[in-house]
Amino acid sequence: MAKVCFISPEYLPLSGGTGAYVYYLSNELIKHGNSICVVTGYDASADVKVSEQLSAFFLKTPKTPIVKSFLFAGSAFRKMNKIRESCAADIAHANLPLVPSFAVPANFGKTLVTTVHSTWKGEAEAIRGEPYSRLNPNEKFMVSFNWFLRIFEENMLERANRIIAVSDFTRRELLQFYKVKEKKIRVIHNGVDTCKFQPATDKREAKAELGLNPEDIAILSVGRLYARKGLFTLIESMPAVVKRFRNAKFVISGKGQSNEMNKLVAHAEKLGVRNNIVFTGYFPDKKLPRLYQAADVFAFSTFYENLPFAVLEALSTGLPVVTTYVGGIPEMITSGKNGFLVQPFNSREFSDKVLYCLEHTSEAAEMGVSARQTILERFDWKLIVKKVLRVYAEALS
Numbered sequence: 502m503a504k505v506c507f508i509s510p511e512y513l514p515l516s517g518g519t520g521a522y523v524y525y526l527s528n529e530l531i532k533h534g535n536s537i538c539v540v541t542g543y544d545a546s547a548d549v550k551v552s553e554q555l556s557a558f559f560l561k562t563p564k565t566p567i568v569k570s571f572l573f574a575g576s577a578f579r580k581m582n583k584i585r586e587s588c589a590a591d592i593a594h595a596n597l598p599l600v601p602s603f604a605v606p607a608n609f610g611k612t613l614v615t616t617v618h619s620t621w622k623g624e625a626e627a628i629r630g631e632p633y634s635r636l637n638p639n640e641k642f643m644v645s646f647n648w649f650l651r652i653f654e655e656n657m658l659e660r661a662n663r664i665i666a667v668s669d670f671t672r673r674e675l676l677q678f679y680k681v682k683e684k685k686i687r688v689i690h691n692g693v694d695t696c697k698f699q700p701a702t703d704k705r706e707a708k709a710e711l712g713l714n715p716e717d718i719a720i721l722s723v724g725r726l727y728a729r730k731g732l733f734t735l736i737e738s739m740p741a742v743v744k745r746f747r748n749a750k751f752v753i754s755g756k757g758q759s760n761e762m763n764k765l766v767a768h769a770e771k772l773g774v775r776n777n778i779v780f781t782g783y784f785p786d787k788k789l790p791r792l793y794q795a796a797d798v799f800a801f802s803t804f805y806e807n808l809p810f811a812v813l814e815a816l817s818t819g820l821p822v823v824t825t826y827v828g829g830i831p832e833m834i835t836s837g838k839n840g841f842l843v844q845p846f847n848s849r850e851f852s853d854k855v856l857y858c859l860e861h862t863s864e865a866a867e868m869g870v871s872a873r874q875t876i877l878e879r880f881d882w883k884l885i886v887k888k889v890l891r892v893y894a895e896a897l898s
Contacts, residue, residue: 503893504536506581506590506610510562510573510599512541516786517725518691518810519596519618522667525694529886531555538588540580542573558584567642567650574604574653582606592893595657598624602656612896615661617671619807621650622678624729627805631728637758640728655679662896665689665889668808668829687892690832692885693813693876700819700873701794708795713779718749718859721796721820723784723811724803726757731802731825732765737848738802739774742855749777749859751800754792756783793818798858798865804845806830816840817876819869821858823851833880839871 507527511520520541527537531554538555542562549557560576562569577600581588590610597617605613625647628640636644643650658664658679664686666672672688675681701707705715713719720742724730732753742749751774753765762780769775784792793799799815799822806812806828815822816833822840824830836842841854858865 502534502536503591503897504538504589505530505592505594505893506588507537507539507541507594507596508577508581508600508604509539509596510542510569512539512543512557513786519599521786521810522616522618522691523596525692525882526886526889527555529692529882530889533886533890538584538590540577542569542576556588567639570599571601574601577604578606581609585609591897595661597657598650598654600657601653602660603653605657605660612662613660614663614665614892614896615657616665616667617658617675617807618667619671619805620674620678621647621654623674623807624805628728635728635733635764637727637761639758651679661685663687663892665892667691668832670829670832671807674807687888687895689885689888689892690829690880691808691810691813692880692882693810693817695817695876695881698790698793698814698817700869704795704797707791710791711795713750713752713795714748716748718746718798719752719796720749720798720800720855721752721754721792721815722800722802723754723789723792723814724801724809725755726753726761726765729803729805730755731804731845733768734804734846734848734851735800735802736765736768736772736774736778738800738852738855739769739777740772741849741852742859743774743777745856746859750779751777752779752781752792752796754781754784789814790818793820796820798823798855800851800855801825802845802848802851803827803830808832813876813880816872817880819873821865821868822872823854823858833875839868839875 507523509523511517513524536554539557543559546561547559562573593610593613595615598621625644666688669688708715799820801824808829825845826842834840843850
């Protein structure tokens with residue numbers, strides 16, 4: 502049994518994909534008898550002993566993402582130096598790209614493992630073609646100072662004894678853009694809590710519970726309102742769907758920075774579909790399963806991903822999924838079997854596949870059953886944790 506110290510600026514109750522990864526993986530590790538401490542960012546500083554096996558060290562950090570990462574790193578370094586003896590970690594487990602290398606003091610724990618959720622270089626390359634006006638301040642900084650961010654990323658990759666890539670796409674990206682020894686990389690996909698994210702027993706009831714009209718068709722998208730999520734493409738696909746189904750509502754769940762939502766609203770008004778969109782803002786993790794259960798189709802028009810939790814959660818809920826041929830998504834979805842894959846930026850192809858799901862309900866239902874089966878067989882956290890434990894054993898040997 503090992504003592505693992507996760508370093509991540511995100512964790513529940515404030516969580517993005519990295520926070521979800523640390524939360525669910527640490528829960529599974531505890532079930533296997535391991536002890537966990539989490540050094541993470543939050544609105545206020547606090548040391549919390551959750552149980553005999555779980556301690557969390559919350560460090561007050563600002564909300565602006567890249568600034569947050571660096572200020573969090575400095576606070577994490579100081580905190581980890583203080584808790585060296587009381588934590589006595591076997592494994593320091595950092596999460597890239599959000600944790601700069603200087604966050605983890607030298608010789609903290611017996612070994613260092615890092616999970617790569619995405620790369621600064623890969624993300625910059627993906628959004629390089631986007632109009633500059635669509636980028637938020639975080640994305641503009643990330644593109645302009647990519648060389649600077651990568652210094653800290655490469656240092657962490659160099660220090661790590663083992664690197665977990667969340668998809669084979671991520672592994673290839675690391676080898677293409679970074680000087681990484683291939684023998685250190687292990688591909689372990691993200692997982693999903695299959696008990697938490699289950700198919701709905703009564704979809705109409707779920708819609709009513711969330712304040713949606715049970716008669717409406719709900720087409721759901723979950724994720725931060727960032728350029729790379731391709732929400733302009735999603736909005737451009739809406740007129741064709743709304744023309745055929747007047748009661749179609751596109752439920753967009755997620756928060757953004759500055760005026761990102763205003764840009765999306767302006768685009769929707771221009772295309773005459775503003776009244777067919779429901780923006781939920783940030784949706785609490787506890788209520789998220791119900792949001793998926795209320796949906797009829799999951800529509801994810803992203804153009805850069807490594808292995809998105811939103812797609813895993815939608816598949817686990819048994820939803821027909823329409824998404825894109827990007828990143829690690831084809832490692833989850835076989836197009837036409839457990840979902841549909843279309844080319845990014847192709848709003849016509851996207852709307853065609855959404856319409857297919859709405860017009861062919863029995864085929865869409867079969868797709869949802871296949872989607873759930875994919876998750877149970879390959880992406881349940883119970884399966885994923887065993888692979889992570891093998892990597893820990895390698896790193897300690």
